[in-house]
Amino acid sequence: xxxxxxxxxxxxxxxxxxxxxxxxxxxxxxxxxxxxxxxxxxxxxxxxxxxxxxxxxxxxxxxxxxxxxxxxxxxxxxxxxxxxxxxxxxxxxxxxxxxxxxxxxxxxxxxxxxxxxxxxxxxxxxxxxxxxxxxxxxxxxxxxxxxxxxxxxxxxxxxxxxxxxxxxxxxxxxxxxxxxxxxxxxxxxxxx
Numbered sequence: 001x002x003x004x005x006x007x008x009x010x011x012x013x014x015x016x017x018x019x020x021x022x023x024x025x026x027x028x029x030x031x032x033x034x035x036x037x038x039x040x041x042x043x044x045x046x047x048x049x050x051x052x053x054x055x056x057x058x059x060x061x062x063x064x065x066x067x068x069x070x071x072x073x074x075x076x077x078x079x080x081x082x083x084x085x086x087x088x089x090x091x092x093x094x095x096x097x098x099x100x101x102x103x104x105x106x107x108x109x110x111x112x113x114x115x116x117x118x119x120x121x122x123x124x125x126x127x128x129x130x131x132x133x134x135x136x137x138x139x140x141x142x143x144x145x146x147x148x149x150x151x152x153x154x155x156x157x158x159x160x161x162x163x164x165x166x167x168x169x170x171x172x173x174x175x176x177x178x179x180x181x182x183x184x185x186x187x188x189x190x191x192x
Contacts, residue, residue: 047070049078049145050067050076050077050145051142051147051148052064052081053082053131054081054106055106055131060150062181065117066148066177066179070148077121079138079144080107081125081126082107082123082125082126083131084096086127087129092127100125107125124138132164132168132171136167136171139173139174144174145175146174147177150179151178151179165178
């Protein structure tokens with residue numbers, strides 16, 4: 001009988017302690033946060049769909065991982081897009097097997113990175129005359145909340161990427177996050 005009483009007292013103490021801890025947690029007032037902190041938190045919570053342009057020789061790999069981490073808490077969807085720039089001298093549907101192969105490899109690498117980080121990603125390969133116009137078209141069609149660009153100071157492929165990123169910054173219908181990768185940080189390849 002004494003053991004039962006001790007057990008009852010012990011269970012009663014555990015119950016009272018847990019109820020007291022629950023009430024303390026429920027009724028404690030969190031510290032006041034400055035309004036700008038609250039606004040930033042809310043704006044990041046509003047990101048549900050992120051577009052990442054994938055380019056074969058630009059540090060898009062880091063941009064994919066950054067986008068995954070940016071949208072992780074909101075379980076944001078990733079849209080990985082590769083724009084095959086078709087010169088004006090060719091028909092928009094002209095056969096370009098080398099560029100199509102490069103596009104598929106770049107998208108495949110982006111999907112592997114997203115999968116490793118645990119993000120849902122869907123892909124689009126688009127043919128367009130201008131990379132920026134193609135990216136912005138997909139951003140509008142997909143109604144993305146943010147675009148994450150991976151850029152570097154020294155692109156290994158000569159072209160319009162510098163102009164493309166500037167054009168996207170000026171014309172994007174949503175927030176744009178730019179990840180400037182140092183020259184020393186080499187992007188990954190499928191062979192690596």
